[in-house]
Amino acid sequence: MKRKPLNNMGEMALAISAIPDANSHHEKALAIAISITAPVEEARALEGIGRCQLLDGRTAEGVASLRRSLAIFERISSPNAQRVAALLQEQRL
Numbered sequence: 001m002k003r004k005p006l007n008n009m010g011e012m013a014l015a016i017s018a019i020p021d022a023n024s025h026h027e028k029a030l031a032i033a034i035s036i037t038a039p040v041e042e043a044r045a046l047e048g049i050g051r052c053q054l055l056d057g058r059t060a061e062g063v064a065s066l067r068r069s070l071a072i073f074e075r076i077s078s079p080n081a082q083r084v085a086a087l088l089q090e091q092r093l
Helices: 003-015 019-036 039-055 059-075 080-091
Strands: none
Touching (some): 003 019, 039 080, 059 080
């Protein structure tokens, strides 16, 4: 299953500000996660995509992606929901 390594690669690319690469990895991970019904990886991918969009100045798109991520994390009772909620709160300031 490549979705987790792709999300991990996206996170690593974000850490070094390689936004296009990070977004590409997360987009691929999202497609795989949706196709195999892996909600935690879907939410992780959406979170990564949202972070890329925010860093790229696409605030509205980033917030929408983060909201989708948060909804999934909350539905599956993931503690990651707190992290995404905090990112969304930062965007409201």
